[in-house]
Amino acid sequence: MIIHKSRHKVVVFFIIFVGVVFFLRLFFLQVFAEKYKQFAEKNVLSRKIIKPPRGLIYDRNGKILVSNAPVYDLMVIPAQLNLEDASELCDILQITKEEYEEKLSEIKKFSYRKPSIFINNIPLETYGILQERFYEFKGFFVQPESIRKYPYEIAAHVLGYIGEVNKEEIESSEGYYLQGHNIGKSGLEKVYENELRGVYGEKYVLMDVYNTEQGSYLDGELDRPAVTGTNLLSSLDLELQQYAESLLKGKKGSIVAIEPETGEILAIVSSPSYNPSVLYGRDRSMNYNSLAADPDNPLFNRAITAMYPPGSTFKVAMALIGLKEGVIAPSTAYSCPGGYYIGNLRIACHAHASPLNLKQSLTQSCNAYYCHVFRNVIDLNTFPSIYDGYNNWRNDVIEFGLGQKLGVDLFNEAKGILPKTDRYDKIYGRNRWKSTNILSLAIGQAEISLTPLQLANFSAAIANRGYYITPHLVKSYMDEGRQYGKKYEKHLIQMDTSKYRVVIDAMANVPRIGTAIRYGPYFKAYQICGKTGTAQNPHGEDHSVFISFAPKYNPKIAVAAVIENAGQGAHWAAPICFLVTEYYLSEAKPSEGTRWIEDIIIKGVYHPKVIKRVDEITIVQEENATESETITDENSE
Amino acid sequence: MQERSYIKNIDFLTTTLVIVLILIGILNIFSAEYSEGNTKWIDFSSSVGKQIKWLGVSLLVFVVVMIIDVRFFINLSYPIYVITLLLLVATLLFGNEVAGSKSWLIYGGFSLQPSELAKFGTILALTRFLDTTDVNVSKFRHYSIAFIMVGLPMGLIVLQNDIGSAIVFISLIIVLYRQGLPGFFLFVPLLLAILFILALLVNFLYITGILILVALFIIYLTTNRKRAIAISVASIIFATAFMFSVDYLFTHALQPHQQSRINVLLGKDIDLQGSGYNVHQSLIAIGSGGFSGKGFLNGTQTKFNFIPEQKTDFIFCTIGEEYGLLGSVVLLLLFTSLILRILYLSEKQKFRYTRIFGYGVLSILFVHFAINIGMTLGLFPVIGIPLPFISYGGSSLLGFTLMMSVFLKLELEYRHYFN
Known part of the structure; x- marks a missing residue:
């Protein structure tokens, strides 16, 4: 077998050859090709937008007219699900198993790895129950969202409402708004959008392959906190506004009250009006459409x-x-x-x-x-x-x-x-x-x-x-206790x-x-x-x-x-x-x-033809108005 | 056995290389698993814990091999081979299917991959056969027997649907080649593989053209022109026909998903959702490691589970990402050193059995090394075989330790043997 002695050199050559090829390949991958580093960052780095709390609106005496309230969207990442029996979850959510399966399969079609909304705006009680049991329902989590809350449900025309930005608003904002962000659509919400909205924060987080957060990037060096929106101290007098609105219930018309010395509007009423809360939540578009279709035009600020x-x-x-x-x-x-x-x-x-x-x-x-x-x-x-x-x-x-x-x-x-x-x-x-x-x-x-x-x-x-x-x-x-006035022309x-x-x-x-x-x-x-x-x-x-x-x-x-x-x-x-x-x-x-006199005004029906309860859309229905006594002699002249 | 052999005389370099590789393996299994929320080292429910447990078992095997008479293995080569074959058959009959391959025998809490043992058994038997005085593998009859000996376990493993492990057995051609198998068997498949890839990459007519030029040059140089012309013409016709059929088969016989796999490998196509995903993520991890790496436990791709099968087949990604080019080169050096050291020790041996056995071990090590790292670097199709000593997996560690132990014992026993 001595004749084959030199054959080991061929084997040695192969081994070294493979080693050299690997070395060259590694050198190329790790030293030359920059793209893999970028790929890696794209893989793991995710820029998260932190929505700042929107500024609040106060009345002239510091009572809150518009605040923020959290609502909760139930989210799901199908890839993380390991629920064998969904019947308990269905009970909590008060849906049937068929609905559950249907929703889930729809979401899976959309994305398997990304979080999707399973049910939006779940009731607070449901959130409470779920929160304690999320460990049982892997793959589900809750995402808090903020909506506007109106403790007194008044001055709808003036306060306005916010809604999702549309295409033009996104384009004209030069990159400030993204799909799904909210913007003031009318009233003070729209006029003072730039003050109320605050400044979006950003946070860079590392994400794993399942799109789950795994911590901050560079110890948060690049993160920017969100800046809370500026609060507005409005000139409205909450109680006066409430009172004025009550006087116009069932009538078409308006009242404007101004403090002469300052030009501050104390109350501004347009009737028929609506409850500003109805323009939020699940029934928003339905409510909006019915308001817009109302012949008495409650959306119109008379x-x-x-x-x-x-x-x-x-x-x-x-x-x-x-x-x-x-x-x-x-x-x-x-x-x-x-x-x-x-x-x-x-x-x-x-x-x-x-x-x-x-x-x-x-x-x-x-x-x-x-x-x-x-x-x-x-x-x-x-x-x-x-x-x-x-x-x-x-x-x-x-x-x-x-x-x-x-x-x-x-x-x-x-x-x-x-x-x-x-x-x-x-x-x-x-x-x-x-x-x-x-x-x-x-x-x-x-x-x-x-x-x-x-x-x-x-x-x-x-x-x-x-x-x-x-x-x-x-x-x-008003910003963090600092108050600075606006100047108005005399x-x-x-x-x-x-x-x-x-x-x-x-x-x-x-x-x-x-x-x-x-x-x-x-x-x-x-x-x-x-x-x-x-x-x-x-x-x-x-x-x-x-x-x-x-x-x-x-x-x-x-x-x-x-x-x-x-x-x-x-x-x-x-x-x-x-x-x-x-x-x-x-x-x-x-x-x-x-x-x-107040009784006559509030209960009075001055012209039966035009009377129509336009507040029917408010959550609490007041139906006794049409039953109230009719003052007939008022129109006899 | 003229001199007493002491364990302390065991080849130091080989042992050290193996121990270092195993430690590197444990370190990187820990790193790969770290993300899954496991931060403890000694926890027998974790992969690291299990690997350490298997390391203990391997040590035990090592000690046993060192204690018992090495002639036990030499004499029982064939029976051991037959037993491993029977285990393979048993696996086919009673085995459990894991990830599409029926390659596991599970009894109680004990699970075993007989294909890992089959490598050892086959080397033993092949060594025993080649060591027989009148065997000459340059003869058809003998190399046919050798091929059958290797082919039997291979075939059984193919039946288990574990193509990766089966391919490993092909490497034993190196052993036969060293023992005198005609070079034809080593080089023709290699050339065919090269032609195969070229045929898919470029139009085969160009290659035919180049081959003709090369042939003309060779004919010009040679003295026996008639013979050279004859061989050249035959070769070129064969090569062209081969490439044509590859091209034809590729476009007409393969399913689109099979075509895409090959295209991905050849770099003609990127399919990140399907077959390219593993390799792409692997390249990202290794590529993002840079020159010196991101550091222990700092590999983002590793930590956040972007690479499937990272503890096992894609363990090299962890090294590439966390230790960069430096770490990767160190690992390459360790492996090539180990393989070359085995080769050196084998060649030095006068006792033929040890030399042939050594070649068996180095062939298996080499093919694992080449295919495993080749696939993580995107140079080879994704074939699920582990990186020896490093990848997570008890059977693999045990199998390689057994081979190494027997080789070291043989080498120690017959170091001063004279033929």
Whole structure:
């Protein structure tokens, strides 16, 4: 066998050859090829987004209006399941075994290794039971999610709601939002989205092959904590808002209350409304659709979006403009022979003493008087043409914050309607119209339309005797105990302060001896100054309008109310403003002497045709409303 | 046996290499298992614990082998071979199926993989046969007998559906080659394998072209041109026909999933969900180890279970990831040193039985080493065979220890034997 002795060299060669090949391969893999290191990081590194708690919204006294509440989604990773008998789990979840199997097989089709939602938003009690028994149900776990909670279920229009971001919102956010994130969709949630949302944190974690967390990466060096959203201190007065909403139950219309000195909105009600909680949770889309389909349009925020002719409340503006332009003096008196007559035109007026001076004309709401004032202003001989006269008048109106956007911190604020001259050119032709053609404007009718917010703000401007602060809903931000205010613009009205005196005196008389005498005297303790309005509209019964502020000196609250199709201002809007004012100003709320008025307002049905309980969608159904006594005499006039 | 043999004279280098390899194995089994929440070393329910228990059993075997007369194995070569064959048959009849292979005999708490013992039995019998004075494996009759001796256990293991273990037996060709088997048997299969791969990688006509050029060059160099031309023409025709049929069979006879497996291996295709997953994860683990590795217990791919079968067949990934190129090269050196040391000791032996037996042991070690590491490095198809001394598994450790012990004892006993 000696001849084969050298054959061992061949074997040695093979062994060394394999060793060298392995060495080269290892060298290539471990030193040259960078991609394997990246693959490895991709394998194990997972960037987790930590959602910050959204900022809370407080009322002006620090009571929580919007908070966060945890809900729990039951998740499952099919790959980790080792449940032999699911019947116990099914019992806890209150589902049948068939449902269980069906759900699971659907999820398995989607992903075997990744967590999927098994049941979303499980009840808290179920969560409690499950939490103690998760060790038995391997593969299942619970993922906490946060939803918005409304302890008082009020001010739905203002607070708004949040919802999942849509495609456009993701694209325009430059990478901030990802699929499944929430964003404010309306109201303050939308306006203050950037403040409320906080800053997303990120955490790098190591994941094993089953996508289970195995600890932090680089000892958390790259992690960023989530920053809690900024809390909002709103200007709303929780109790006043609740009270105002209760007054409008079953009615269509709105109430806006403003603190004149600061422009802070104390209450803002649009009725019909809805319970903000219904826009969260499992039935969200169903509820949303039924709200959107409701013919009474509960999603519509009348307080800032609906436009109504101001009716006689506009006479206050007319009086002030007349004084400003110097076409009348407090002593100026006009007679009223049951209306204003010029040519074939007649603007009717109701029965009252005649002639009336400025103060009396406001108190009695004389139409003829303001037709005179309007014509005096527009046709002033210093103006070369009607266009100059009209524009001058129009600018005076705008200066009061009427017929323009006020810049309240809500979306969809309406501008109102205050026609420009070209509107009349279109109707009558260029240079073919005169003050008499547009005389209805003098008494707040025809082409002019204003929002309840503008009316309340106007009232606040009078209360302030010549200025208003941009009305707003958020007073300040609050971050970890630090509070910093927001600045709002002060708008000065170019007019001598003394000119307000006679107008305010007149307004003080309206509830005492004027058009709002029906309920006014019962509230005399609060020195309410107001003005009634009855807005004619082509769609049905007149709207009941009232603006007010109180007390007369050093006013604390300005209120405007518009009640749709409710008839005269004195009958509905006025007592509502009085009650709101009383509620805000009095210690004992509501006072014994006015409780019967409150009863009439709350239980009253002012127009059977339009009554519809629109709160049916709220969780607690209140069905006794239609059974309540009907006050029939209110509409007899 | 002219001199008293003491255990202290046992070959130091070989023993040390084996012990170091086993320790490396335990360390890495611990590391591979660490992720599963097991952080204790001595816990007999864990894989490390079990491996340590098997290490104890192996030590016992080692001691027994050292104590008993080595002629026990020499004389009982055939009976042991027959017993292992019977065990294989018994496995086929009564065995338990684990992961698709019916290769386990389980009796009570004791489980055994007879194929591991069959390697030992086959080496013994083959050695005994080749050691017979008038046997000459260059003769057809003799090498046929040798082939049958190897083929029998192989066939039984194939029937168990354990292709990996069966392939290991092919390595015994090395033993026969050393003893005089015509080189044809070693080189032709190798060349065919190379042609096979080339045929799948590139169009076979190119290769035929290259072969013609090579043949012309050889013909130009040789003196006996007629014979060279004849051989060249025959070879080229055969090679071309072979490659054509491979190509044809590959595209027409194989199922798509089989094609994909081969494509993945050849690097023509990446199929991460299917057959490529193991290898891809293995490459990621090894590749991410870099030059010096991530450190003991710091391998993320290892810890988070990205690699299936990591404790057993893919144990090398752990070493690659946690100890990097340095650690891997150390392991390569340890293995090649061990194999070459056995080869050296065998060649030095004047006692033929020891030499042939040594070649048997080194062939089996070498093929395990080559295939196992080859597959983790993506150079060889995934065939489930363990890395000797390192991979988790009692039967494998016991089988290799038995072979090594017998070889060391033989080497010690007949170190000063003169023919």
